Amino acid sequence: MSAVLRVFVLYVLVEVAAVAALVWGIGFGWTTLLLLASFLASLMLAGGQIKRQFHRLRSAADRGVLADSGLVALGTALVVVPGPVTTLAGLLLLAPPTRSAARPLVAAAAVGALGRRTPLVAAATVGGRWYTSRRDAGRRDGYIDGEFVDVTDGPQRALSVG
Template sequence: MVAPLFVVYVLVEVATLIWVASTIGPLWTVLLLIAGSAVGMVLVRSQWRAVMDGFRRATRGEVSPTGAVADGAMVATGSVLMFVPGLVTSVLGLLMLLPPTRWALRPLAVLLAGRRAAVTLAGAEFASRTAGPRRGPVIDGEVVDVEPDAESDVRWDGPTQEPRALP
């Protein structure tokens, strides 16, 4: 499944680069790639700080933890996309790093994460039912408590000889 997706990714990126280079020229395309990477690095750094601040505020109860986690997931995904070469991935990464577009994408991220969590939890619940502890056959019996005698009470009282010094 990964190999076909990688082939599609490469084809889309190459087609986009050819189209952009034929539209604005090869030099401007290279400059666009460099500028996108520079802007992406600045955004990654600043947005990670904002995400960490959001996590701190969520732990203090000032904001919703759902929004903070969704922002963290989108900034992480956007950061990875910024470091994957290509125009399409850079644009997608920038969309996930910019606060206004991230705010607009947040409901979609929460919805997708909720679906994934429901599937994961449903699978875990199913697995716990089928993979629970196994019990053997039930044997009817009677428990008899016996008090041991003082003489027959064999307990380990420790070593019988003193420890020896090692050379």
């Protein structure tokens, strides 16, 4: 079974279990109203956050604006995907306080995923950092110690192009 199919099956199982727990706890009608209300409220929140992110992107770029834009896009996508668990995760990513808390976690996950997908680039980056942190401080960069010897065998002849 492929990884995408496994993730989709896990998503369906989690969402069905959450809906079943809501129906068992508060009833079918209230669950339907709760899911509809949370979907509409989260779409309104997503629209406001998207407008805010566009404004932040147009103005002078502050630190974290691109990461926040990615998290807002991910939160909006999660809100649109049906299900109470994904809607809740999307709402959490759309709220600015939880977005600032999620930024380092998502960045670490992205770097880990990038390292698994591009091992040579990750190894070169990590190796470069390792080398620069451990080389001798007294060595000069860009200096090669060597000698130049000009060796000629016999008299030199001019080349004629003919």
